[in-house]
Amino acid sequence: MSMKELIEVSNRYGRDCEYVLAGGGNTSWKTDEFMYVKGSGTELATIDEEGFVKVDLKKLDKIWTAEYSEDEDLREEEVLSDLMASRFPSKKEKRPSVETLLHALLPYKFVVHTHPALVNGITCSEKGEQSVLELFGDSCIWIPVTNPGYILAKEVKDAIEKHMRGGKNFPLLIFLQNHGVFVSGNSIKDIDELYDSLFSKIKSKVNRFPQSENQSVAKEKTSSVIESIGKVFGSGQIVLPFSNSDIEAFSLSYESFSPLVLSFTPDHIVYYGFKPVYAENIDSIEQALFDYREENGVEPRLAVVSGAGAYAFGSVQSKVDKAKALFLDDVKIAVYVESFGGYQFMPEDKIDFIRNWEVEKYRASVGE
Ligand SMILES: [Zn+2]
Numbered sequence: 001m002s003m004k005e006l007i008e009v010s011n012r013y014g015r016d017c018e019y020v021l022a023g024g025g026n027t028s029w030k031t032d033e034f035m036y037v038k039g040s041g042t043e044l045a046t047i048d049e050e051g052f053v054k055v056d057l058k059k060l061d062k063i064w065t066a067e068y069s070e071d072e073d074l075r076e077e078e079v080l081s082d083l084m085a086s087r088f089p090s091k092k093e094k095r096p097s098v099e100t101l102l103h104a105l106l107p108y109k110f111v112v113h114t115h116p117a118l119v120n121g122i123t124c125s126e127k128g129e130q131s132v133l134e135l136f137g138d139s140c141i142w143i144p145v146t147n148p149g150y151i152l153a154k155e156v157k158d159a160i161e162k163h164m165r166g167g168k169n170f171p172l173l174i175f176l177q178n179h180g181v182f183v184s185g186n187s188i189k190d191i192d193e194l195y196d197s198l199f200s201k202i203k204s205k206v207n208r209f210p211q212s213e214n215q216s217v218a219k220e221k222t223s224s225v226i227e228s229i230g231k232v233f234g235s236g237q238i239v240l241p242f243s244n245s246d247i248e249a250f251s252l253s254y255e256s257f258s259p260l261v262l263s264f265t266p267d268h269i270v271y272y273g274f275k276p277v278y279a280e281n282i283d284s285i286e287q288a289l290f291d292y293r294e295e296n297g298v299e300p301r302l303a304v305v306s307g308a309g310a311y312a313f314g315s316v317q318s319k320v321d322k323a324k325a326l327f328l329d330d331v332k333i334a335v336y337v338e339s340f341g342g343y344q345f346m347p348e349d350k351i352d353f354i355r356n357w358e359v360e361k362y363r364a365s366v367g368e
Contacts, residue, residue: 002029009188014044019114021329022322024267028103028111037103039094053096059086060104079150101153108184112191115180117329118202121336123177124264131340132175135201140173147353178265178346207339210332211245217309225305228286229313238320243309246331251306259334262345268330269354272323277303302327
């Protein structure tokens with residue numbers, strides 16, 4: 001029964017783009033001995049029993065008392081190997097989610113972790129911590145932006161212990177700065193009710209909502225930008241132009257584009273690159289694309305041209321679709337943060353960590 005519930009809740013939240021996009025988010029169901037957690041590179045929208053990895057909670061718990069290397073890369077390797085060793089034998093060699101350790105910390109039957117634009121409107125804002133504490137009080141904890149994996153789980157573990165030492169109940173909501181939210185409950189009904197109240201409370205504080213309705217861009221403009229993209233990266237590129245009134249407003253000038261120049265969350269880095277290319281007019285987009293590759297050593301996957309909309313591009317259709325979806329999400333976040341003191345990007349060292357982290361490269365590669 002519980003496996004069925006886990007699949008149902010995962011598919012339902014996974015298909016709703018208000019909560020989860022592409023391969024983001026993950027879910028789990030646990031008993032006292034074991035936990036089923038989403039496998040890395042699996043998508044919640046379509047996950048079935050095969051997509052989950054069964055881990056032994058007692059083995060997993062040993063990670064907290066193990067001694068790991070001081071070196072960041074080595075430590076991540078060692079933790080990953082202990083994580084893999086905590087799996088029950090199965091035919092398929094699947095990796096448990098990057099966030100497995102964090103799921104295991106929460107003493108509830110179900111955990112549904114998502115990255116909603118609405119919630120990230122708070123977690124990526126200047127007044128994020130203050131706002132969630134005002135709205136959710138002792139039922140939540142706030143975790144400052146942290147490198148993912150072992151370090152994040154350790155931060156959460158410490159924060160929960162501190163919260164409990166103050167005589168408070170176990171937090172049901174865990175807000176991760178520049179990332180998303182963990183919601184826990186002993187039934188799916190509890191989870192749904194928590195999400196409902198989470199959404200309605202945040203919405204009650206939002207002064208301006210995103211305008212996500214598609215808006216078309218004049219053909220002569222799009223063909224000229226597509227031509228420039230082709231000149232720089234080859235004519236085989238799949239290019240997807242799109243726009244809406246928020247994109248139009250943000251792209252007016254360098255200044256108005258400032259809430260979109262860097263990454264809000266790891267999903268944005270993984271699925272559309274750590275920042276978009278911006279050009280103030282069609283004539284300068286070709287040079288801007290060259291400069292981006294030159295400066296960053298990677299090819300961009302998304303460009304925005306003032307007055308001519310946004311362009312997701314690349315050589316693989318599914319990746320281009322995801323880049324578009326994640327940029328649209330980014331634009332929504334950029335609107336929501338206005339209600340919470342303005343935008344706050346991930347710090348550059350944290351962005352670099354994600355860009356170089358083997359685990360995220362794995363996630364991006366298997367998600368294709
Ligand atoms: Zn996450």
